[in-house]
Amino acid sequence: MAALAALAAAGVLGAAGAAAFVWFGVYDVSATGPHLQPVHSLLELALKRAVQRRADAHPPPPDLVTAARVMQGAACFRDRCVACHGAPGVAPERFALGMQPVPTSLIEATRHWRRQDLYWITRNGIKMSGMPAWEYRLDERELWSVVAFLDALPLMTPDQYRALTAAPRCDGIVDAPAPLDPPLTTVELARRAFRQHGCTACHVIPGVVGPDTSNGPRLSGLAGRDRIGGKAFPTEDGIAAWIRDPQAIDAHSAMPALGISETQARLMARYLLAH
Numbered sequence: 001m002a003a004l005a006a007l008a009a010a011g012v013l014g015a016a017g018a019a020a021f022v023w024f025g026v027y028d029v030s031a032t033g034p035h036l037q038p039v040h041s042l043l044e045l046a047l048k049r050a051v052q053r054r055a056d057a058h059p060p061p062p063d064l065v066t067a068a069r070v071m072q073g074a075a076c077f078r079d080r081c082v083a084c085h086g087a088p089g090v091a092p093e094r095f096a097l098g099m100q101p102v103p104t105s106l107i108e109a110t111r112h113w114r115r116q117d118l119y120w121i122t123r124n125g126i127k128m129s130g131m132p133a134w135e136y137r138l139d140e141r142e143l144w145s146v147v148a149f150l151d152a153l154p155l156m157t158p159d160q161y162r163a164l165t166a167a168p169r170c171d172g173i174v175d176a177p178a179p180l181d182p183p184l185t186t187v188e189l190a191r192r193a194f195r196q197h198g199c200t201a202c203h204v205i206p207g208v209v210g211p212d213t214s215n216g217p218r219l220s221g222l223a224g225r226d227r228i229g230g231k232a233f234p235t236e237d238g239i240a241a242w243i244r245d246p247q248a249i250d251a252h253s254a255m256p257a258l259g260i261s262e263t264q265a266r267l268m269a270r271y272l273l274a275h
């Protein structure tokens with residue numbers, strides 16, 4: 001009995017301590033104040049285990065590293081990654097140097113990660129680190145090409161990097177990412193699409209986790225409106241057209257076109273009509 005009471009008291013004290021830590025703002029959230037070394041090492045271990053556990057669902061294609069893949073991967077790396085991670089002979093952009101954690105140079109990434117890990121990280125990003133998910137901005141082919149490029153990176157000279165990245169641009173809009181295993185329902189896919197296309201930066205959307213913002217109107221009850229955005233009809237066609245290019249419908253709209261595919265826009269429109 002006494003031991004149980006002591007345990008319960010310790011639990012209550014611990015919870016009170018944690019609550020006080022949060023409430024009194026003790027934790028230094030600045031990007032200039034690093035984590036303590038043990039915290040940093042623990043986070044790195046947690047990252048490694050979490051990625052390894054999930055990555056095996058995506059085995060690399062056979063003969064991954066071909067000249068064509070490395071070439072395409074180089075173009076995508078130049079357009080999507082070099083700004084933060086740098087490359088042989090190329091510094092990251094200034095903003096990236098001020099990030100915490102600082103994006104590491106990926107020259108040795110293949111020493112720490114298997115190919116499927118690199119695919120998983122690139123596709124899904126890393127929460128709370130600044131590493132974006134590229135699932136909607138690099139298609140399946142391009143994702144593996146980036147991995148092929150990372151594989152070739154350790155032996156690449158700055159001159160070779162420059163020659164490779166003279167390749168044409170990386171495509172851009174992904175119509176629909178390759179299915180996941182286990183597959184997501186259409187409602188889950190729509191929620192993911194809202195989060196991954198920046199909608200939650202400006203709108204509160206029922207059922208979608210995001211900041212409490214009023215930059216744009218709350219997106220609920222659209223089906224019952226006369227018009228949306230003041231002009232478009234609240235049908236799947238009307239909402240999808242608005243989502244893809246609001247300024248084509250209202251030239252003065254503050255909502256930007258966010259580079260969204262037809263499939264993704266319709267997925268979001270159907271969700272909005274039902275919520």
Ligand code: HEC
Nearest residue numbers: 080081084101102103104109121122129130131132134146
């Ligand atoms: C906005 C900045 C930013 C961009 C752009 C970016 N990353 Fe990252 N990336 C990060 C940060 C921050 C981390 C976490 C710190 C770290 O481990 O490097 C990270 C981590 C990683 C890691 C794990 C590195 C390791 O060893 O822990 C890989 C692999 C990676 N990024 C690949 C990519 C690829 C491929 C691209 C382009 C498709 C890309 N990143 C674009 C910021 C970025």
Ligand code: HEC
Nearest residue numbers: 197198199202215216217228229230243253254255258268
């Ligand atoms: C930078 C902020 C911003 C982002 C990001 C943004 N919107 Fe908007 N959105 C607005 C504003 C502001 C309006 C109000 C109309 C206007 O001022 O043009 C609006 C209007 C709308 C409307 C019509 C709502 C109504 O009540 O009439 C829909 C639907 C919509 N947005 C969906 C989306 C979706 C889906 C995304 C993500 C793909 C998105 N928005 C991203 C700012 C934004």
